[in-house]
Every structure is written in structure tokens, then in C-alpha cells.
Amino acid sequence: MTSVTHDETHFAPPAEVGEVELYHPKTFIGRYIWSQDAKVIAVQYAITAIGIGLVALVLSLIMRLQLGFPHAFSFINPSNYLQFITMHGMIMVIYLLTALFLGGFGNYLIPLMVGARDMVFPYVNMVSYWVYLFAVLLLVASFFVPGGPTGAGWTLYPPQAILDGTPGANWGIVLMLVSLAFFIIGFTMGGLNYVVTVLQARTRGMTLMRLPLTVWGIFMATILALLAFPALFVSAIMMTLDQTLGTSFFMPAVVSRGEQLPYNGGSPILFQHLFWFFGHPEVYIVALPAFGIVSDLISVNARKNIFGYRMMVWAILAIGGLSFMVWAHHMYVSGMNPYFGFFFATTTLIIAVPTALKVYNWVLTLWKGNIHLTVPMLFAIGFVFTFINGGLTGLFLGNVPVDIPLSGTMFVVAHFHMVMAVSPVLVVFGAIYHWYPKITGRMLNDTLGKFHFWVTFLGTYAIYYPMHYLGFLGVPRRYYAMGSNVAIPESAQTLNEAITIAALAVGAIQLVFIYNLIWSYFKGKPAGGNPWRATTLEWQTPETPPKHGNFGATLPIVYRWAYDYSVPGAAEDFIPQNQPPSRKAEGTLEKTLDAADLGAQKPGPLGARTPIGKKP
Amino acid sequence: MAVVVWWLVRPTLNVKPWVEQRPVENVDGRGVLPLSPVKVGLGVFLAVATSLFALLISAYHMRMMGADWTTLPLPKVLWLNTGLLILSGVAMQWTRGAAQRGQIDGVRTGLIAAGVFTFSFLAGQLWAWQQLNASGYFVATDPATAFFYLLTALHGLHLLGGMWVWARATVRVLRGVELGKVRLSVELCTVYWHYLLLVWLVLFAVLLHTHT
Secondary structure: OOOOOOOOOOOOOOEEOOOOOOOOOOOHHHHOOOOOOHHHHHHHHHHHHHHHHHHHHHHHHHHHHHHHOOOOOOOOOOHHHHHHHHHHHHHHHHHHHHHHHHHHHHHHHHHHHHHHOOOOOHHHHHHHHHHHHHHHHHHOOOOOOOOOOOOOOOOOEEEOHHOOOOOOOOOHHHHHHHHHHHHHHHHHHHHHHHHHHHHOOOOOOOHHHHHHHHHHHHHHHHHHHHHHHHHHHHHEEEEEEHHHHHOOOOOOEEEEEEEEOOOOOOOHHHHHHHHHHHHHHHHHHHHHHHHHHHHHHHHHHHHOOOOOOOOHHHHHHHHHHHHHHHHHHHHHHOOOOOOHHHHHHHHHHHHHHHHHHHHHHHHHHHHOOOOOOOOOHHHHHHHHHHHHHHHHHHHHOOOOHHHHHOEEHHHHHHHHOOOOOOOHHHHHHHHHHHHHHHHHOOOOOOHHHHHHHHHHHHHHHHHHHHEEEEEOOOOOOOOOOOOOOOOOHHHHHHHHHHHHHHHHHHHHHHHHHHHHHHHHHHOOOOOOOOOOOOHHHHHHHOOOOOOOOOOOOEEEOOOOOOOOOOOOOOOOOOOOOOOOOOOOOOOOOOOOOOOOOOOHOOOOOEEOOOOOOOOO | OHHHHHHHHHHOOOOOOOOEEEEEEEOOOOOOOOOHHHHHHHOOOOOHHHHHHHHHHHHHHHHHOOOOOOOOOOHHHHHHHHHHHHHHHHHHHHHHHHHHOOOHHHHHHHHHHHHHHHHHHHHHHHHHHHHHHHOOOOOOHHHHHHHHHHHHHHHHHHHHHHHHHHHHHHHHHHHHOOOHHHHHHHHHHHHHHHHHHHHHHHHHHHHHHHHO
């Protein structure tokens, strides 16, 4: 890369608008249905994902009803309880969180934040959404086929996933696998866009190290997804062949209901390796965008630059790399060579280091910040709490001897819901409250938002804290009913009832959120272009909501990083990324260290910081 | 993977953005790589495909440890097919040369030749399937056969995907569009063909290594 040195008063000419090959729709259908505009595609992704996510939410509430009040509801039987578990897990992890973070926020924010007019391959981007929708429809279809959806658990372990006796072992599992394959094909189309747009389509001056952390998080998560999803793709194809053509990739010799099945010699463990080679990076596919978004929410609302930006970027890269080396910690109970287990326990603990680094940096960003407790900020801080809680129990479960007794219990359910369900969902909410004004031009209602936050935040603690304790008591997960036994005290059932009541409250409050989304779209307070007084490029668009093409006639030029908040001497407490360093007349080459203009080099709120590497 | 990312961002990862005041590093508006977005897109896709085939090969090796593993008599026609795929790669490379020299006639001949060789390869693969079928090796007969069908099918499907781009370029050349409009397609096809040749050579080596 050629090094071009400019002094502070140099004005680069505006980025030239070449022939912008944007597709310009004429009709309503062209604009909102078959749209190639990343922002519309983002909203399509988000609505689809939230829609199917609500289905999964209802499924979880039905499960809670059964656990809290066993046998009180006749429409829940052991077989469809398993189906609800399976569909809840699969929908939430893949069809909601992955699709919403990458397809939804990725599509909306990447082009705007890097200063591009659109994704680099808009047509492929559009196809990506429609393939995703098709995958969702296939998944929904499995509720209506003979035998219903698969009840194999979201991990779909063979052999039981395709044996008679497991619900949905014929139609359900095949539809699930085919739906996953389509999801992956659709995602790959979108993912190519996200990666190449970040690499190649940034506007002038937007170096990689000036990218907002949101973009870094989504970028790295996309790379993880692109490389990890093939493992799920391969296992989906191989299991489909096992089920339909009778191959024995994963199926060992099985006697089912007194009958020797034609399978022979396949390896269920092979499936587990493939599945978790995808499955563990999947945790970070969901977590990294959340990390990125939360960094930006905290920085904006603490009116302070993010602490340790470079460290944050490196941590994202390190987590991404390490996430491919920890997958077998999901398989301790499958039996493995002790040295193998030792290796994966070690890598699992090592990945806590960059993760903890990020947590420290969020907390240090809050330190002495000018904290505005807006709704997005509440959700961001809520995320930090929840993520620490979930992460700490992860340290327990990462160790083989602790994991083995706990892995069949509710403790694991509590752990992974804290760390990869509640935490990312809190970020999803925070991000929606934060960017909704840009998407619609109107603010979400603040009072309803705070109500939504407190009930959700406290409610999830009421659900998952006691669940850890249930796990210690030995309450098994995946069970339809505990039955009568001597090992678990009666009080466990009382606790289960309390958890169910909290879950119903948290479920109900989401209706308030949906109501807020719809009400504010029509009646919300007009937001203006930059209601949070943020620095990043998406807030500097000429129109709100931004038009197709994002930035009007000329693309913005970026002069600074994304975190110039509370710069001493600056006129405002934020300096947009596209604000030139000096407003002196063009052609003047006089160098200036005027505080107002070179604020980024001045001591931050934490005290004196010498501008390193700055030529006098 | 991490190495690739590291290599990509190495030149820019070490800057301190909070003291950096130079307005623009990439003044000419280039991305990380001095390539068109489509080529970078192809590169990223090749990474995805590499992940897919690498995982398949490791699954193959893990499955080989099973007690029921029997080796498969590979059809001889695969050697012929390998030759055909090499020829199609050579033809693509030659087409790319012609496109760079600006010879539209050469591009036309080259594209057609590459297409013929590729179709012959695919037909040859189907023939290999036919031979296996005829000698009683069906997809569910034993794991080695199942993997053989799976690996060749996925490789063939990737090649068919490439044929779609090839077909569009060829139709445009036959209709007589100017060379500039197909040069990029030719370059992309060339890279993709070389990649799939490499994948096939690796797959073939793995299969040869484990056959009777």
C-alpha cells in the first residue's frame, strides 16, 4: 500500500462518483420486495428473523409451562416436548441470531459505516435473502408434515435423529437438514458480500483501523461463518444420505425394535466432530457482532472513546482464530482420549483471555465516562453483566472433570442461555433501540423501552440464576418430566414454577416491544439525522432514513477514527468521522496544533496522552 | 484462516488510529487488495470451498478407521477424466492469454475447447458412476463407495456452477460482444478451473491412496 502523507490542513478532493451501477427500482415491488438495496434487504432479514424468533419464543414458553406445571396441559406430550426443544434451539441459534446479526445488522450497517453506496454484489445479496426465506419456510413446513418436526435435539445427533421412535424421524429430520443446507447456501451469498464490501469498498480514508468495532465484529463473525458452516453443510448432506439412501456415514449397526437395520459401521462421533466444528464457531458468530455493537453503544453513550481500540480489534481476531480450536469441549461426555480432552480444556480456558480483555475494556470505557443511561446503554450494560455471568460458568464447564457431572443438567442450560442467548439478545434490543431512528426516522418510545429493559433484564436473571442451582441439584435437562425420585427434593418443582412465571413475564413484555416498534413507526418522536450525537458515518447521511445510494452526490471522506468523543477543546463533544481536521482556507499549508481541530491527539478524559509517532 | 486474515490486515493493523491524522491512506480508493471486488469475492468463495473439501477429506479419513471399511476398485476411466480436466485447465489458461492479447478469435476457440473438455470430464465422471453401478457398487453398498459418489458429485456440482459463468461468457462471445466485456469472466473462469483441477487432483490422490 502506498504511503501518502498529508499534513493536517490538506483537503483531499471528494471521492469521485464513478458510474454507480445501482439498480434503480421503479415500482413498489421493485423497491420493497425484490429489492437490491442492502438497507431494504436488512429490514427483510430482520422481520423474517424476528417473526420466526417469536415462534421459537412461544415454543420455549410451552416447554416452561410443562416444566413448571407438569401434566397440567394436555396438548404437551413427551414427543412434542422434544420437538419444541429442537425447534426452539435451532431457530434461535441459526434462523434468528445468525440471520439477524449478519443478514440484518450486517446488511444495514456495513455499507453505511464503511461509506459505501451498497454491498458490492447487490443482486447476490438479494438472492441471499430469498434463499434464507425459503430455508425458513422449509423449516416451518416441517411443523405440518406427517410426524411433525424433528425431535432429535438441536444438535441432531445420529443415530437417534433418524431412527423410528424419535419424533419426526422421517419427514421432519429431512426437512430440517435440507433447510439448513439452503440456509448455508443463502448465507454464503450474503457472507461473500459482507467480507468483500469491508475489504474492498471502503470510502477514502476509511482504513481498517478506523472502522467502527461493529464492522469489525460483523466482519470477523462472517469469516468464521463462511469457514464453519461448510462443516454443517457436509454433515447435513451426509445425514440426509444416511436417512434417504441408506448410506452409513454416521449410522452404526443398529437393532431397532428387534429388527437389524441395514446400517453398518458408521461413526456417530464423526458427526459430533463435524457438528461442533461448526457449532463452536457458531457461538462466536453470534457473539462477535454483539461484542462489536456493544463497544459502539457504550462509547457513544459514555461520550468517551473506546478504551484500547487496537486491543479490541486484536481480541476479535484472536477469538476468531481460537474459536476453531475448542470444539471438542462440547464432546467431553462422548468419551475421548484424556490428552485430547486436556488440549481442548486448555484452549477453552485460553479463549477466555481475549474475551476477558474485551470485558475489561468495556468497563474501562465506562470508567469516568459521561454516562447517559439511554435505553441502548441500559441494554449494553445489561449485556456486560450477563456476559460476565455466563462466561464465568463457562470456565467451570470448560474443565473436563467439572463438565462431566454437570453436562446433563440444567446448569448447562443456564450457562449457554446466559452467554449466548440472553447476552446477544440484549445487544439485539440495544442495537434496535439505537439504530431504529436511522432506519425509520423516528425514535422508539423511551418509557416503554425502559420498561422493556428492566422486565427483560431482571426477568432473565429470575429465570436463569435459579436454573444453575437446579443443575447442582441434579435436575436433568431435556426431560419432559422429572417423575418421582429420591435424588431431587420437592422444592425443585417449586423453583421450576417460579422460573416458569418469570419466563411468561419476559415473554409477555416482548409484546410491548413489538407494540413499541409498530407504534413508533407512525407516532414516534421525529429523530433527526443524528439523535445520539454519534461520530460514525451512518449518522452523517444527508437524509434520514438514507436513500438508496446512502450518501447523496459524493461519498464522505474519512479523516479520523470512530471514537472522537469529548475531545478537549472541540466545539461539540463528538467529532464526526468525516469532519476535516482543520477548517482553514484551502491551500494554506500552515500546520496547526489547534486543539479544536486536532482534538484526537489531545489528552483524553483519562489524562495526558502523548501523541506517539506524531511528527512535529 | 487466521493466517490469511493476518496477512490481509498486517499493513494496517499496527497504526494508532487515535493519533493518525493523515486524511487518507488509500487515496486512490483501493481496497486491501489491488483487485476488483469480483476477484476478491471469488477468492473468498474459494476459501469456503476449500473448507468444504478439507472437511470432507478429514471425514473420509475418520470414517476409514471404521472396522467395516473396504476399499473400492477405482474405474480406470478416472485417469482419462483427469487428463480431460487438465486439458480444460490448459484451454482456459490459453483463453486467458488470448483475452489479454486482445484476440477475440482465440478467446472464442479457447472457451469452446475448454467447454468441450469440461463436458467430457463430467460425462466421464458419470461413466465412472455407471461402471461402479454395473459392477454392483451402489451408493449404500459400503462407505468407500458412498464417499466416492459424494466427493465426485460435490466436485462435479462446483464445476457445473463454473459452467454457468462459462456459458454466459461463451454466449456473449458468440454474439460478438467486444472483448472487454468478457475479459473478467474469462479471468474468473480460469482461476476457478485451476482451483477445481487442484481439488480434483487432491481428491483423486486421496482415492488412489486408499483403493485396492
